[in-house]
Amino acid sequence: QVQLVESGGGLVQAGGSLRLSCAASGRTFSVYTMVWFRQAPGKEREFVANIRRSGGSTYYADSVKGRFTISRDNAKNTVYLQMNSLKPEDTAVYYCAATPILSLARLQAEYPYWGQGTQVTVSS
Numbered sequence: 805q806v807q808l809v810e811s812g813g814g815l816v817q818a819g820g821s822l823r824l825s826c827a828a829s830g831r832t833f834s835v836y837t838m839v840w841f842r843q844a845p846g847k848e849r850e851f852v853a854n855i856r857r858s859g860g861s862t863y864y865a866d867s868v869k870g871r872f873t874i875s876r877d878n879a880k881n882t883v884y885l886q887m888n889s890l891k892p893e894d895t896a897v898y899y900c901a902a903t904p905i906l907s908l909a910r911l912q913a914e915y916p917y918w919g920q921g922t923q924v925t926v927s928s
Contacts, residue, residue, distance in 0.1 A: 805830050805831055805917065806828050806829070806830040806831050806833065806836060806902050806917050807828065807829045807830050807917075808826055808827070808828055808900050808901070808902060808917060808918065808919035809826070809827050809829075809919055809920070810824060810825065810826045810898065810899065810900050810919045810920065810921060810922040811824070811825050811826075811827070811922060812824040812825050812922060813897075813898060813922030813923045813924045814923075814924070814925070815925045815926075815927065816890055816924075816925070816926055816927070817926070817927050818890060818891055818892055818926055818927065818928050819889060819890065820890050820926070821886070821887060821888045821889075821890065822887045822890065822924060823884060823885070823886050823887070824840070824884065824885040824887065824898055824900075824922060824924070825882055825883075825884055826838070826840075826882060826883045826884075826885075826900030826919055827880075827881060827882050828881045828882065828883075828902065829881065833878055833881040833882075834857055834858075834878040835857060835904060836857065836902040836903060836904060836917075837854060837855070837856055837857060837902070837903050837904075837905055837906065837907070837908065837909060838854060838855050838874075838876060838883040838900060838901070838902055839851070839852075839853070839854035839855075839900065839901050839902075839903070839909070839910070839915055840852040840853050840854070840874060840883075840885045840898060840899070840900055840901075841898070841899045841900075841901060841912065842894075842896035842897065842898045842899065842924075843896055843897050843899070843921075844893075844895060844896040845895075845896075847896075849899070849912060850865065851865050851910045851911075852864070852865055852868055852872065852874075852885070852898070853865065853868065853872055853873075853874040853885065854874065854908050854909065854910065855874045855875065855876055855883065855908075856906075856908060857878075857906070858878075859875065859876045859878070861908060862874050862908075863908045863910070867893075868887075868894075871887065871888050871889045871890075872885060872886065872887050872888070873885070873886040873888075874886075883900060885898065885900075887924070890924075890926045891926060892926045892927065892928045893926075894924060894926050895924060895925050895926050896923075896924060897921040897922065897923050897924075898921060898922050898923075898924055899918055899919055899920075899921045900918075900919045901915035901917060901918045901919070902915060902916075902917040903915045903916060903917070
């Protein structure tokens with residue numbers, strides 16, 4: 805089992821940047837595929853990006869491709885989400901999650917371990 809804690813959220817103007825972090829504790833971090841989801845007010849939680857165990861492969865939602873970068877540091881047990889060129893529609897609670905599944909899973913049900921979320925607000 806793994807415990808996840810997100811940080812780095814906040815208020816930023818449109819066009820700005822934020823970097824989210826998700827620190828893991830418990831079982832060996834490097835065995836997990838990691839993902840970021842987000843949930844905007846009144847909307848369903850949606851996939852943002854994920855990254856394989858080694859960090860060699862990533863996948864992004866079309867809405868963030870070219871603006872967001874997911875990365876991980878297995879030595880620090882941390883996954884990151886660098887968010888650039890932020891838009892008001894990026895406003896949401898951002899969650900990291902972990903799965904032992906090898907593939908780049910994109911369904912919430914495939915991720916058994918979740919953090920508590922961090923709020924990102926982008927003002928226009």
